[in-house]
Amino acid sequence: MARRCISASCPTRNSFYSRMSDNLSPEDRRKTMRAVKGKGTRLEKRLWAMLAGMGLKGWKKNAGTITGKPDVVFTSQRVAVFIDGCFWHGCPHCQRKLPITNREYWERKIKRNVELAQMHNEQLLQDGWTVVRIWEHEMADTAIIRARIRHALEGKE
Helix, strand or coil: CCCCCCCCCCCCHHHHHHHCCCCCCHHHHHHHHHCCCCCCCHHHHHHHHHHHHCCCCCEEECCCCCCCCCCEEECCCCEEEEEECCCCCCCCCCCCCCCCCCHHHHHHHHHHHHHHHHHHHHHHHHCCCEEEEEEHHHHHCHHHHHHHHHHHHHCCC
16 A cells, blocks of 8 residues: 655645545545544434334434444334445445545445444344334435335334
8 A cells, every 4th residue: 555645744745635536635534534423413313303203103313232223223113223324334326436545444444334234234133123224315215214114113013
């Protein structure tokens, strides 16, 4: 892997930035990435509002004690709902491009996210849970998402 110079005193720094596809410096990109939230995201808030609008009861947000830490759980029906960002979880439909810089890191990270999701699905299924996975792009059609959640719950009531 090629070394990159991020020091302000580095003589090749300006040429490095001219080759980057990113419009932020590495320091600014680091700050931005650290600000990315894991809980209470825009997608999760939309999902929570949708569930409230459906009049569903008995669901909990961000269940940290359940395998995979689902975004929403219906504990009594044993239904776990995850909402996966297309970039972070390697959506096969969207096939979002990886950043040019540090590409190997992103490939490993997203591959690991996919593997973890599969492991969590398998464990939850073994434990008697129904798993609903929603892709970020699927939130555009909330009628389908509502139907999927209702279907998962109907089988468990």
